[in-house]
Amino acid sequence: MSATIIDGKAFAAGLRARVAEDVRGLAERGIAPGLAVVLVGEDPASQVYVRNKAAQTVEAGMRSFQHRLPATTSQAELLALVHTLNADDAVDGILVQLPLPAGIDAQAIIEAIAPEKDVDGFHPANVGRLATGMPGLVPCTPLGASMLIDSVRPDVAGLEAVVIGRSNIVGKPMAQLLLQRSATVTIAHSRTRDLADVCRRADILVAAVGRPEMVRGDWIKPGAVVVDVGINRVPNPQAEDGKTRLVGDVAFDEAKEVAGAITPVPGGVGPMTIACLLANTLQAAKARRGL
Ligand SMILES: NC(=O)C1=CN([C@@H]2O[C@H](COP(=O)(O)OP(=O)(O)OC[C@H]3O[C@@H](n4cnc5c(N)ncnc54)[C@H](OP(=O)(O)O)[C@@H]3O)[C@@H](O)[C@H]2O)C=CC1
Ligand SMILES: Nc1nc(=O)c2c([nH]1)NC[C@@H]1CN(c3ccc(C(=O)N[C@@H](CCC(=O)O)C(=O)O)cc3)C=[N+]21
Numbered sequence: 001m002s003a004t005i006i007d008g009k010a011f012a013a014g015l016r017a018r019v020a021e022d023v024r025g026l027a028e029r030g031i032a033p034g035l036a037v038v039l040v041g042e043d044p045a046s047q048v049y050v051r052n053k054a055a056q057t058v059e060a061g062m063r064s065f066q067h068r069l070p071a072t073t074s075q076a077e078l079l080a081l082v083h084t085l086n087a088d089d090a091v092d093g094i095l096v097q098l099p100l101p102a103g104i105d106a107q108a109i110i111e112a113i114a115p116e117k118d119v120d121g122f123h124p125a126n127v128g129r130l131a132t133g134m135p136g137l138v139p140c141t142p143l144g145a146s147m148l149i150d151s152v153r154p155d156v157a158g159l160e161a162v163v164i165g166r167s168n169i170v171g172k173p174m175a176q177l178l179l180q181r182s183a184t185v186t187i188a189h190s191r192t193r194d195l196a197d198v199c200r201r202a203d204i205l206v207a208a209v210g211r212p213e214m215v216r217g218d219w220i221k222p223g224a225v226v227v228d229v230g231i232n233r234v235p236n237p238q239a240e241d242g243k244t245r246l247v248g249d250v251a252f253d254e255a256k257e258v259a260g261a262i263t264p265v266p267g268g269v270g271p272m273t274i275a276c277l278l279a280n281t282l283q284a285a286k287a288r289r290g291l
C-alpha cells in the first residue's frame with residue numbers, strides 16, 4: 001500500500017486564492033494589507049524565501065515592503081527599523097527572517113515587534129495566547145502543517161501525535177496546535193531515548209529536525225499521517241544543472257510505503273508556510289482596524 005501524497009503546493013494555492021479574494025473585499029474599502037520582510041545578511045537560501053514571499057504577497061493583492069540590511073547591521077540599527085515598522089500605518093505584518101547574524105540577539109528583536117504585527121507568531125504575547133487557547137497570530141509553519149493534517153485526518157482527538165523537534169518556531173507551536181485538537185502529544189528532541197520506538201507509536205508524526213532523511217520507513221506506524229517539515233539541501237551528483245537537491249527529514253521513498261498519508265519535500269509544508277504568512281497578514285490587517 002502506498003500513501004496518499006498530500007499536495008501542499010495545491011493546498012497553498014487554494015489558500016492564497018481565498019486570501020486574495022478577501023483582500024479584494026478590503027480594497028473596495030480602501031484598505032491594502034502590507035507585509036514588511038526584513039533580511040539581514042546574505043544567506044542565499046534566505047534570499048530565495050524572501051523573493052518568493054514578496055512575489056506571492058503582491059499576487060495576493062497586498063503591499064510588500066522589503067528591507068535588506070548588510071550582515072554588519074548592529075542590534076541597535078535593527079531595533080530602530082523594527083520600531084519604524086511598528087509605527088508605520090501601511091505595515092500590518094512584520095517578519096524578520098531568522099536566523100540573524102551572530103551578535104544580534106534574536107529574542108530581543110522578536111520582543112520589539114508589536115504583537116499585533118507579529119505575523120510569525122513568535123512574540124511571547126502570541127506564544128502565550130496560543131498556549132492558553134486565546135485568539136492570536138499562530139506561527140506559519142505549524143499552522144500550515146496542521147491544515148495539511150486536517151485535510152486527511154480532520155479529527156485527531158485521542159490519537160498519538162509525536163513531534164520531533166522542540167524549536168520555538170516549529171516544534172513547540174506544532175505540539176500546541178495538536179494538543180488544542182486533543183491529540184495525545186509527545187515532543188521528541190536530541191536527548192530523546194529510543195527515538196525510533198517513540199515514533200512507531202505515532203498516528204500523526206511531524207518531523208522538524210533539520211537532518212536529511214533521518215526518519216526511516218521502519219520508524220513509521222502503518223497508516224500514520226507523516227508531516228515532513230525539514231528542508232535540507234544535499235549534494236545531488238545525478239543533477240546536470242544544479243549541484244544540490246532538497247530533501248526532508250523523512251526518507252520519503254521508504255516512508256510512503258508504510259504511511260497512510262505523507263507530505264513531500266518540496267511541495268509539502270514549505271508552500272503552506274508562505275500561504276499562512278499571507279493569511280496571518282490579512283488577519284493582522286483586519287484585527288488592527290477592528291474588522
Ligand atoms: N517548511 C518550512 O516552512 C520550514 C522548514 N523548516 C525546517 O525544519 C527543520 C527544523 O527547523 P527548526 O525547528 O527551525 O530547527 P532547530 O534547529 O531550531 O530545531 C531542531 C530540533 O530538532 C532536534 N534534533 C536535532 N537533532 C536531533 C536528533 N538526532 N534526534 C532528535 N531530535 C533532534 C533538536 O533538539 P534539541 O532541542 O535537543 O537540540 C531541536 O529541537 C529544518 O530542516 C528547517 O530548515 C523550518 C522552518 C520552516
Ligand atoms: N522569521 C522567519 N519566519 C519563517 O517562517 C522562516 C524564517 N524566519 N527563516 C527560514 C524558515 C524557512 N522557511 C521556509 C519557507 C518556505 C519554504 C518553501 O516554500 N519551500 C519550498 C521549496 C523552496 C525551494 O525550492 O528552495 C517547498 O518546500 O516546496 C521553505 C522554508 C521559513 N522560515
Ligand SMILES: [Mg+2]
Binds near residue numbers: 008228266267269270
Ligand atoms: Mg515542503
